[in-house]
Amino acid sequence: MVVRPTTVEHRPQVALPVLGTITLPEPEHLAFYAALLALGVLEIVEWPVVGIVAIGHFLAGQHRFAVLREVGEAAEAA
16 A cells, blocks of 8 residues: 655545555545544444445545536436
């Protein structure tokens, strides 16, 4: 695993063998994920809910993928 800072986003990237290069989320988002994890571990929130919220939060923050943007624009138009 190689961590290197980016020049454009100023966020570290991690190179994973199967997934490729992944840009780590901002510290605020990492804190959000940690809080979700804590809620799941303490069984305050069920694990499926934690997973759905985490995936939704991750997808909402993805601005790079044109397909996701097009799906969002189509949903707005409908």
